[in-house]
Structures are given as structure tokens and as C-alpha cells.
Amino acid sequence: MTTNNQSQPTIALPAMYDSLQSSKNAANFVPLTPISFLSRTADVYPEITSLIYEEQQYTWRETQQRCQQMAHALQGLGTKAHDTVSILAFNTPEIFEAHFFVPLAGCVINTINTRLDPATITYILDFAETKVLIVDRQLLPQATDAIETQIAKGNNIHVVVIDDPHATEKPDIAANLPSTLAWHEYNQLLNAQEITTADYLPYQIADELQPLAINFTSGTSGLPKGVVYHHRGSYLMTMGTIAGWPVPKHPVYMYTVPLFHCNGWGHAWTMTAMAATIVCVRAIIPEKIFTLMQQHKVSHFGGAPIVLNMLANSPECPERVREDATVYCMTAGAPPPASVLAKMEGMGFDIMHVYGLTESYGHILQGTPQQEWSEFDIDTLAEYKSRQGVRFPMTDAVAVIDPETEQPVAHDGETIGEIAIRSNTMMSGYLKDQQATTEAFEGGWFRSGDLAVIHPDGYVQVKDRAKDIIISGGENISSVEIENALYKHAAVGEAAVVAMKDEKWGETPCAFVELKPNAEVSESELIEHCLTYLARFKKPSKVIFGPLPKTATGKIQKYELRNRLKD
């Protein structure tokens, strides 16, 4: 394919503009790419610390040099333009660097979820036509099948191993690789590239719509789909996040969001643009995170609600996370429960809830606080902050539309519609899946599948996944609404509600609940508790206690819960 198969509309301008024949030339048109930010930051702030990981520490000058060396190394391995380079790694400096050196070498980065099983990794590596795999030594056993499959198919795959001294497990490298494969150790490969600044590869790209990254969605069912990002989208994601969060100059950013989630929410590029210092963490250990936050004066981080839960519930959590400064946190996924929010804000965190999808490069809605919110009590604040919010500056339109008529629903906080998106931060499409790509964009909107309301103040609140709605006696019941009620009980650790067949009502809500350690509550007590917050027809008719099944990315697998009800 070619990327400009649908060119911009050719619009006719008045004759007075005829002199601008060369309206697009090398001096006034530069294809947008987020890797350009590394060039600028290394030029402008060369001595600012770029990355900190355990005893490792780099400046932006060094990070640029390392990325240039690795880009040369990739080309030395024989990669060609638009080849896929996959990476299976924890949040160590190498995966951060890959977000620059892979596109610098002209290739496309495919980050792989570290929690995936060998069969899925085999599928992804094959589907993405991976030419080079960069893999953390500890994760090598999960990738062995994938590598062997490529070798067996006669594909000449290259393997680069990150041998992190801080890995908790260090499986034998040779034993986990086919004996015929010549593998490379990351730093040895990097150090073997003897280049000077004169050898630096340009940060320019040919076309801003060319692919930059492939991110496989970890859907709750079915085979993962390869979502394709382009350079323009990630550039605008960077700029819009800076303006929207907002991000100041020289933040200290702790990278707790896995870089395999929408390229770490694009923050690798965003933080580079603002000449941040990035603190890498290989694993989420609350005590260590608090120590690092104080030691390095962390100002920003992102995390799934589970990370906030871990921090808020940690016995090691300090009275104040930092003596005299706020730590800004972006969180996405389920809304943070009021208790967690209260605890975190009390410690000195400022939490902003955002919403997005893999398809939208990550966050497109933000629960940006209004000035008057500062006067709210903590429960009201939690309620407001739990909403997914309003569009980011780079998002053109987010509408909540009636799935049938495609008309926007009323801003009444009650009428449920589907979230539909138009944005430059929207995927090019699904890799090798033309049907799904075409369907996704039908009607000129990307339909998210998420059901939501819009409040009178314009803030969107997600009520449910389209398929997670429970229809009971003709009434639509939001499973999220019931879950929120359950979370308000002190004993509830995690909760998920799905539809259960019912002869009388068609469906009724069934709650699956995992209690906090040492907590106790009975089924009838919990149902009674829900009635404080819910209309009677919405109360769960059954509560099943026990651990909840989750996807590799920590999402509760509702389809698995539904299966249990079928048994």
C-alpha cells in the first residue's frame, strides 16, 4: 500500500494565491514525528539527566548517542525500512530507548505484553512479521516457542537479549534459544557501534502517515488485533498531552505504566519533549516506589487503578509522598474508588482520571479539574474525579451517540449512548484485517463499544461496555453502577458484575467479589449494602465470593465469569 492513497481534499483557492506554487517544500513542510523531540532535547538540554534505573544514569546527550548506536546496530542486522522490531521487556532503559532507535532505523516498534503466554507471543511475532526481537532475559522462556517457530519457518529472525543484573530470575540464555541462532546481548551490540555525531541518522521521516508502532490489543476474547499507529498521531498525542495534563518543563517522571500499553500512553515521547528525567521501575513494589519518589523528587507518573490500590493500601505508605510538592498522577481504566482517591490525595497526589483505547493511542478524555472543585469535600471530589471527562486538546471530537440514530444524547447524566471518536490520534487500522478496519470506521466515527452518559457540565462518564449491559425486565442495568456500589463496602477488594439468566426477568445481575485480606461480609449483607445506593431492580441477585480471573493486562475477564454461570 501507499500511505497517501486518500490524499487531502484538493480545494480550489482564489487566483491571488497562484504565486504559492511551491506551497509545500523542504523549508516549510516537515512530516511530523515524535522522534524529533529527542533531537531537540539532546541539543538543548544535553546535560539534564534523561534516565535513572537502579545504579544506571544517563544524560540526554548520552541517551541520544545510545539510541543512535542502536539504530545503527539494527541496520547492521540487515533491517529494511518499515520492518517490524518487537520488544518483550520490563520498563528498563532499553525499552524506552527502543521508542526512538527503532523508528530512527526506519523500522516499526511492536511492544509485547510481558504477561502473555508463549502461544500468544508466538502468534503476535508471526503475525507482525518480526525481523528483530529484543527480549529481557527473564522473559526469554516465554519467547522460546515464538523464536523456534520463526526459525522452523525459515525466517531469519535476530534476537537481542537484555541482560539486566536486577532481574529476579536469570534463566540460561543459550538453553532457551535454538542452538543455531546467533543472539546478541543488548549492551554489547550497542557498544560495538563506533559512531560519532557525524554518523547520526536523520530524525526526518518520509511521510508522517507511515507506521510508527503496532500495538496488539489484549481483548477479553478472541485473537489479539494489531493496531497500527503513525508518526503524525504520536506527535500530536505528545503535544496534546503536554497541553492537556499539563506537563511542565523538566518533570521527574516515574515510568510505572508498562511501555507495552499504547507505548506507555505515549509518555516516552511526551516526557522527552519536555526534557524530563525518567525513573524506570522494573516491578511495582510500593515500598520501593515511595522511596524512589522521595529520592528523585518524582513529580509525575501514570498508573492503572490497581497500582493506585497497591500504593494506597501499602503498609509502608508515608504521611506525605513528598515533603513540599504535589505528585501528579494520570490513571486510566476503572474509576479510582473514593477511598483510594481520598487516601492518595491526602498523601499529596493529584490524580486525573483519563479514558482511551488502544485504538486511540491511549487517552483522549481527561477528568481535568475545574477551579471550583477545590472547594469540594472528598466524596464529591471522588465522584467528579471518577468521571472520564472531557476531550484532550488533540482530540477533535468525542460524542456520546445513540447507537441507532447516531445522534448525540442529551447532556443529562442519564441517557446512555455509545462513545464515538474522531481524532488524529486514531489508528490507521487493524493490521491484516481489512474487514475489521472498515467496520471500525463506518459512519465516519470510531465506535468504542463503551456506553456512557454526558453530564450537564459536559463530562463523559462510562457506564459499561456495550456487551456488559444487563437487561432485566426490560430495564437496562449498568454493571459498572452496581460494581461502584459494591466498592463502597469496606470489605470489598475487587468486584465484577455480569448478567445471569433468569426465567422471570430475562437477566439479573450476578456479582463476583474478591474480599480484602482478612475481611468478612456475607452475601445478604452485601446485597443490603447495595440497596443504599441502587434502585431495587438493580441489586445483585447473587454474590459469589472468590478470586477474579484477569487478563494479562489486569482486566477482569467478564467472559470467563459468564462462562462460569453457564456451567
Added chain:
Amino acid sequence: MTTNNQSQPTIALPAMYDSLQSSKNAANFVPLTPISFLSRTADVYPEITSLIYEEQQYTWRETQQRCQQMAHALQGLGTKAHDTVSILAFNTPEIFEAHFFVPLAGCVINTINTRLDPATITYILDFAETKVLIVDRQLLPQATDAIETQIAKGNNIHVVVIDDPHATEKPDIAANLPSTLAWHEYNQLLNAQEITTADYLPYQIADELQPLAINFTSGTSGLPKGVVYHHRGSYLMTMGTIAGWPVPKHPVYMYTVPLFHCNGWGHAWTMTAMAATIVCVRAIIPEKIFTLMQQHKVSHFGGAPIVLNMLANSPECPERVREDATVYCMTAGAPPPASVLAKMEGMGFDIMHVYGLTESYGHILQGTPQQEWSEFDIDTLAEYKSRQGVRFPMTDAVAVIDPETEQPVAHDGETIGEIAIRSNTMMSGYLKDQQATTEAFEGGWFRSGDLAVIHPDGYVQVKDRAKDIIISGGENISSVEIENALYKHAAVGEAAVVAMKDEKWGETPCAFVELKPNAEVSESELIEHCLTYLARFKKPSKVIFGPLPKTATGKIQKYELRNRLKD
């Protein structure tokens, strides 16, 4: 012409991307335009104060409504897509609003310098093929000839008069307009538009490269040239300024930069994106500016060096401009003298020197401070802050190149080269001047005509305009360097140095100096003073005292000084 006559390079991608046939569609590709920020800010922060001017005050909801009303009004006057709407006005709310309603109506905004003479205004209005002129009542006498010329040519021009109660002069409107012309008063026209949000015009445009603005350059000689900006460039200017300055959420911005200078340095769009409160000022009166800064808690403003001079030298200047906050100032043009900088920083201003041209949408280089500068004494800081600096995040490349070889000069702070620019914030070209447009972009760079050095830390320092260099005895002498030395004398108010014919040396520097009020110094004292800072061959051989001739925008007219030497 059509805007995509030079389409993006059609690059070939691997077959695995064949499924992305619809890689550009309504849901994932939105032409970039800065007017989109008004839509978002009015949606997200409707009750935040948008504009303050004297007793007038609006919210972002109201500003959006007013802009939509005026866009309807323009269309009601019969404007068609890409028609030129010119505006000759002071920095009152109307010219701010025009930066949104003109493009909302599909038209192109042409701001005109209020200091221009009637003949030049006549030339501009005719050359830009103005269909609607919006003019401040006080400036009407300057526009009368221009309007009459259009009528005489049979052009159906519409005139909208801003009747500001705070105008210092209120010439009779009818007496200054052709009797056959039906003119409109701005607010009456606006209020006559009865529209609801359902009538709002879309913020979408057809093509991001379509013209948004025409800015006539006030060169120091010759006829003004019409520099054409497009929507994409101004969008990226907005985003890059937010990231580069940087601009926080809800700044309070005082609009002292005339909106006819590169669209007020693009700040109308930038401040809208960050949901600022904008304080308009019709005239620069130091006492009033200080009062307004304290009253409205101004956090940001921009100003030419002359404005900083006026503030620093004002007898009314307070000890601290704001009790407990810094006021950030962007300045462009001549570097602020150390004494002015010291005075301003002492009052609580944080000044950043930037560099740009009308052709580059304004600022592309910024003297962004490094962390270690906070330890500098005021003289060293002034020296560092007087440099034009490093590129903004949206600027692809700024090189200082040898004019002959086009190779970058050494980063030694000594080798002089010409500033060359590549940026998405670079004009489409000069209106109706294909030759000048072609020449401007020859070699794939925009050549600025400014001579500069690059210091070892990468900061660019402008030494001279190419034609302002003095060649004496075979040595190149920078007139700016001599001017800087002159400015270090306490008695010097303003100074300009040009080449003077000399039988022995070919040329020697001649200084024109305007002293501060009541200051005294002799020619020989000043020359002696220069020797403290300059090599002997650089000292001015003559000093002429008296007022300096200036362009309408306050630039010293060196060609006029050269003419004086010819007489």
C-alpha cells in the same frame, strides 16, 4: 491554485499494511487548525473568564457565542470561502475575536499595522483584495483613502467600525466614509445575529494547508510583502509555544504585543488553547499596565524591547510587580540591555528572549534558561539571556550556515554565518510574488538574512542583518556588537550603527545615538567608553546625536540613517 499541488511523497509500504486501505478517513484524520481550540475551551471551561477589557468581561462560553455570531455576520455580508477580511485595530476584544470568527466564516484574516500611513494601507487593502474591513473608529481617517480607492474601482467593500468608548479620539464616522457606503457598527452587527448553538458553524476546515492569515511585512525599505500562513502552521505554533515557553493551564495573559505582529505572535490561539484569561490593553501606559497586572494577577505577557524599556524606566514602577508570583515575559527584537533586564528581573519578571520573523509565524528560537543559569550574577545572566537561543519544539531545524558553502559554521561563538530555517511554522510564500517566493526557499532552507554565531552551548546569537555588516579594512564588523557596547553607557537611550564611507578603510562605523532624557555625554567620551568593550578597529569613528527615525513597528530605519550620511 490548489493547496496539495505538491503532495506527500508516496512511499511504498510492505504488503502486510495492505489492509489499511482507508488509512485516512473522517474518524482518524482531521485537518489541523488553531480555531479548534476555541471549540474545546468553550466546551471544557465555559465559565472561565476569557477576556477583560476595561469594564467589559466575557467568559469562554460568551466568547464562542460572539465569534459564532460574527462569523454568521461575515457570511451575511456575502463573504465567500478564502475571501480576505482585513482588520485595522488596537488590542481590544474585537481583534482577538477576529482571529476566530474570520476563519470560522471560511475567510482569511489580514491584520494591518495601526501605525501605517494612508498610502500604505491603501496599497495593502488593494493588494490583499479585501472584501471586509474592520476598523477602529480612531483609525478611520487612516483608512479613508483605502476605502475610497476600493469604491472608485467598483469593488463592493464592507466596512465594520469598532466604536470603542475608550478611544482617545473619536472622529466622525460618516464624515470619514464615502457617503454611498453603508457601514456597520461592530456590536450592532454582532447583536443582530440571532443564533443558537444549533446554528454554530463547524470548526473543521477542508485542508490544513489552506490560508489562514496574511501578514504584511514592514520591511525597512520597499513595498510590504504579504506573508501567507496556513492553519497547520498556526496549530503547530500554538502547540510548540505551550511546550516551549512553557504555558500552564489558565494563565492570565496581558495582550501588549500588537495583534498585527505575526497575529500577536500567535498568542491569541495559544492562550485560547490553555483557557487563559486575556487582559486587553489599547495603549501601552506603564502606570496602567502595572495596575492591571496586580489587579488581574497577570502571569504572562509579551512585548518588544521598547515596552520593557518603558516599564523599567517608568517612575511608577513598583518594587515587586506581583506580591508572590513571577510574571513571565517573552520579548523579541533587539536583546534587552543588561540594565533593563536587571531592573525587570528585580521587579519579579522572568524574561525570555526569542527570535523569529514574520515569515516564520513569529518566534522559532528561544533563550530558554538552563538550570545552572540560576546561579549567575545579573550581568552574566543578561549576557546569556540576550542571546536568541535554541529552537522551539515545533521548529525542525535552525542552522547558522556559511552563506557560500551552505555548511553549518563551528559552534565557537565567533564564526559568523546566516540563520537558515526549516519549520512547519514557515510561510506558504509571498502573496502574488512568485519570484520572491521561489528565491526565499532556494536550496531547501529559508534564508533569514540575519547573521549570527552559535555558541559552544548551541545558543544562537544574532550579530547583524546581512546588509548591516560593516567591512572596514577587510575586517567584518558587526554593527550590533557596537550598538551593544553603546547601550552599556548609562546616558544612551537608543543607538544604531551603520557603515560610513571612508577613503582609507573603505567603511568605518558611524553611530547614531539618542540620549536618555536629561542625560549628557560627549562624542569622545562615548568612543572612549566603547574601547572598554571593543577592539580598536571596531570603535565608531563618528557619533551623531539626535532622535532616531523608526518604522511604523518601531524598528530603527537604518537605510534612512545611511541616506543621511550620503547627503
